[in-house]
Amino acid sequence: MIRLWGRSTSSNVMKVVWLLEELGLPYERRDVGGPFGGTATPEYRAMQPLGLVPALEEDGGFTLFESNVILRYLCNAHAPATPLYPADPRPRAQVEAWMEFQQTALGPPASTVFVGLVRTPPEKRDAAAIAKATREAAAMWTIIDAGLARHPYVAGESLSLADLTYGPHVHRWFNMPVEGRPAAPHLRAWYDGLLTRPAYKAACTGPIV
Numbered sequence: 001m002i003r004l005w006g007r008s009t010s011s012n013v014m015k016v017v018w019l020l021e022e023l024g025l026p027y028e029r030r031d032v033g034g035p036f037g038g039t040a041t042p043e044y045r046a047m048q049p050l051g052l053v054p055a056l057e058e059d060g061g062f063t064l065f066e067s068n069v070i071l072r073y074l075c076n077a078h079a080p081a082t083p084l085y086p087a088d089p090r091p092r093a094q095v096e097a098w099m100e101f102q103q104t105a106l107g108p109p110a111s112t113v114f115v116g117l118v119r120t121p122p123e124k125r126d127a128a129a130i131a132k133a134t135r136e137a138a139a140m141w142t143i144i145d146a147g148l149a150r151h152p153y154v155a156g157e158s159l160s161l162a163d164l165t166y167g168p169h170v171h172r173w174f175n176m177p178v179e180g181r182p183a184a185p186h187l188r189a190w191y192d193g194l195l196t197r198p199a200y201k202a203a204c205t206g207p208i209v
């Protein structure tokens, strides 16, 4: 049995839930992190040393952390033929490059914007920090938009793990009260396409909290 530890409001949990739903793999999810707590115990830290979510656990004592690594593991272990993670080295590397871009380039400013606008009370917000992060996130989304002008999905011609890593963030980007959001027609069209996928809708488009 696959057990996913992590609250459903975490973008890093959402992407894993989306994959599990997309692949139709049986799993159970346990709420930990944020208001649920439960991530400071020695047992949890043995799975995720920083006490973050998600963590994956399987029968036999196997555990794993880092959401993008979990995505790759699930495909390798449970769906080795899935087009979401191509076997051919070149398309696989393209998928991995855009997954890395999500973690390192888009993730930090996107997180600052989200936490600032959604999880911070208005009187405590740092408007300058939010504005700066918004500009940085917009620049990263503009790069994704340019790619989506050339091919229908983030890493190429078909849906891949790369798309899954951006899915939770694009829902927030288009639905938070972001000031100065640039026009990104290809990004918008890609997001609208994702919204037609039941697995994406179920995993990534809940209330933004």
Ligand SMILES: N[C@@H](CCC(=O)N[C@@H](CS)C(=O)NCC(=O)O)C(=O)O
Pocket (backbone or CB within 6 Å): 010, 011, 012, 013, 032, 033, 034, 039, 051, 052, 053, 054, 065, 066, 067, 068
């Ligand atoms: N690089 C890690 C980042 C994990 C992370 O930052 N998770 C956040 C939620 S998105 C977290 O655990 N926040 C604290 C909490 O929920 O208690 C990953 O991708 O798994």
